[in-house]
Amino acid sequence: MISVFGSANMDLVAYVSTAPRRGETVTGRAFRAVPGGKGANQAIAVARAGAGAAFLGAVGADEFGPVLREALAGAGVDVTRLRTVPGPSGIAHIVVDGDGGNSIIVIPGANGTVTGPDAADLAAIRRSDALLLQLELPMDAVVAAATQAEVPVVLTPAPARELPGELLAAVGLLIPNEHEAAALTGLADPQESLAALLDLVPEVVITLGAAGAIYGSRSGERARVPAPPVRAVDTTAAGDTFAGALAVARAEGRPHRDALRFATAAAALSVQREGAGPSMPARAEIEATLAA
Numbered sequence: 001m002i003s004v005f006g007s008a009n010m011d012l013v014a015y016v017s018t019a020p021r022r023g024e025t026v027t028g029r030a031f032r033a034v035p036g037g038k039g040a041n042q043a044i045a046v047a048r049a050g051a052g053a054a055f056l057g058a059v060g061a062d063e064f065g066p067v068l069r070e071a072l073a074g075a076g077v078d079v080t081r082l083r084t085v086p087g088p089s090g091i092a093h094i095v096v097d098g099d100g101g102n103s104i105i106v107i108p109g110a111n112g113t114v115t116g117p118d119a120a121d122l123a124a125i126r127r128s129d130a131l132l133l134q135l136e137l138p139m140d141a142v143v144a145a146a147t148q149a150e151v152p153v154v155l156t157p158a159p160a161r162e163l164p165g166e167l168l169a170a171v172g173l174l175i176p177n178e179h180e181a182a183a184l185t186g187l188a189d190p191q192e193s194l195a196a197l198l199d200l201v202p203e204v205v206i207t208l209g210a211a212g213a214i215y216g217s218r219s220g221e222r223a224r225v226p227a228p229p230v231r232a233v234d235t236t237a238a239g240d241t242f243a244g245a246l247a248v249a250r251a252e253g254r255p256h257r258d259a260l261r262f263a264t265a266a267a268a269l270s271v272q273r274e275g276a277g278p279s280m281p282a283r284a285e286i287e288a289t290l291a292a
């Protein structure tokens with residue numbers, strides 16, 4: 001079982017040719033409301049990749065709360081430790097323009113009310129093979145979960161924020177994308193970034209979009225795995241799909257290179273479909289891609 005302590009957001013996505021400037025009104029092509037949030041996405045990715053997943057976090061007492069809860073439960077994620085709190089759910093207001101570029105406003109809502117794990121949350125976390133964290137919850141809550149987990153902690157440092165030393169000391173595996181890696185280290189070259197990050201945490205995977213991912217450990221192991229060549233239609237949640245699948249493969253004891261292959265196969269499947277949760281591949285599809 002893998003626990004995810006993180007955010008759940010309703011993604012409200014408007015598709016336009018050109019994003020409006022201030023004071024301007026434009027007519028869009030489509031609108032979609034889809035469950036998202038990095039935490040919920042990772043939990044669904046874990047469940048779909050074939051492991052038990054538990055999601056710890058909060059949704060609001062609004063019309064989106066039950067939708068977010070059902071999206072997780074419907075994907076097979078254990079939502080026993082998902083709270084419903086007064087006030088609105090987390091929202092991501094997303095504008096996707098004609099080039100596939102986006103601008104996003106996140107309003108934390110219920111996610112912003114999450115504090116550190118309580119005793120029952122900790123009991124659930126400590127029964128897990130790993131704890132997955134991201135940075136869409138208040139930093140104090142993330143630090144409290146990481147430092148008390150007593151199981152391997154995997155952090156996706158997104159959205160990019162400065163990482164307190166206390167958090168880094170508790171992280172076993174860090175999974176930044178190349179932009180987050182550059183923001184954390186000030187180094188543009190992913191290989192140099194990887195080396196610098198290994199001074200902070202024992203293991204690092206940097207995801208490189210269509211170029212795949214690189215792995216390094218403090219004990220000197222290195223691996224590079226290309227992404228399967230695919231036609232990407234929507235890369236939303238590619239990183240979350242990757243992180244969830246990687247955690248599953250590692251919990252199964254796969255060697256580093258195999259685990260990276262499993263994660264890049266899962267993420268490549270997800271970018272070929274629109275949306276976050278619904279785009280995540282089932283285990284059989286991941287296995288079929290690996291066997292091809």
Ligand code: ADP
Pocket residue numbers: 177178206207208209210211212213227228229230232235236237238239240242263264265267268271
């Ligand atoms: P994020 O989604 O967090 O920005 P990346 O863009 O690095 O992170 O993507 C995460 C992973 O998703 C990559 O390591 C890769 O395995 C997969 N991926 C992303 N974009 C593509 C693509 N165009 N083709 C194939 N795989 C992709």
